Amino acid sequence: MNIILDACAVIAFVRNETGADLVRETITNQNNKKMIHVVNLCEVYYNFYRDIGESETEKLIQELSDINIKTRFDLSSKFWRQVSQYKALIKRISLADCGSSVIVMQWTGVIRDGTLIEKGIYRFLSIVFALERTNQLSLLPDKDLVDLCPLSNHTK
Numbered sequence: 751m752n753i754i755l756d757a758c759a760v761i762a763f764v765r766n767e768t769g770a771d772l773v774r775e776t777i778t779n780q781n782n783k784k785m786i787h788v789v790n791l792c793e794v795y796y797n798f799y800r801d802i803g804e805s806e807t808e809k810l811i812q813e814l815s816d817i818n819i820k821t822r823f824d825l826s827s828k829f830w831r832q833v834s835q836y837k838a839l840i841k842r843i844s845l846a847d848c849g850s851s852v853i854v855m856q857w858t859g860v861i862r863d864g865t866l867i868e869k870g871i872y873r874f875l876s877i878v879f880a881l882e883r884t885n886q887l888s889l890l891p892d893k894d895l896v897d898l899c900p901l902s903n904h905t906k
Contacts, residue, residue, distance in 0.1 A: 752857055753777070755786045755819065756850045757793035764798070764810065777817060784819045787853060789846040791821055822853065 753776055763773040777784050786794075791811070798807045815821070829852065837848045 751779075751782050753782045753784045754850050754853050754857075755784060755790065756847055757786075757790045757797070757844075760786065760790075760794045760814065760819075761797055764794075777819060784817075785822050785853075786814070786819055787822045787846070787849045788825070789849045793844070793846045824853075 755773075755777070759769065759773050761767070762769045763777070776782060791814075794814075795807055795811060798810055802810075829849075832852045833845065833848045836852055837843070837845055840848070843851075
């Protein structure tokens with residue numbers, strides 16, 4: 751299964767916060783292809799840099815790589831425009847989360863050949879709104895929603 755991790759999921763995992771068990775189960779499953787977009791990774795980096803400094807944060811980033819979480823670096827003109835358009839539609843979501851959402855929409859067919867498929871986008875957006883409103887995230891269809899982004903000092 752393709753798994754796109756957002757910053758909150760990684761932060762919850764590292765800090766052993768609510769939802770860490772689900773994230774751990776997901777990322778240790780060898781059948782899952784795990785990815786994080788570089789903008790989300792940037793969010794993880796600055797969050798830990800504030801708390802533990804550069805050296806320890808660099809070790810953390812290496813550990814994420816060591817457990818086979820791949821970093822996506824796609825920032826093509828087409829990609830950043832899609833992210834920007836998505837952000838313009840949804841004002842209460844971080845830019846990094848918009849990037850993750852665009853990747854998910856590409857994989858699920860909501861975006862085809864760089865075009866938002868209107869019927870799919872409204873269904874997808876309603877789900878994103880509901881998750882964002884309650885600070886929940888789950889890209890695992892066989893799991894209940896788990897609170898992966900509790901309100902704490904790392905919220906956006």
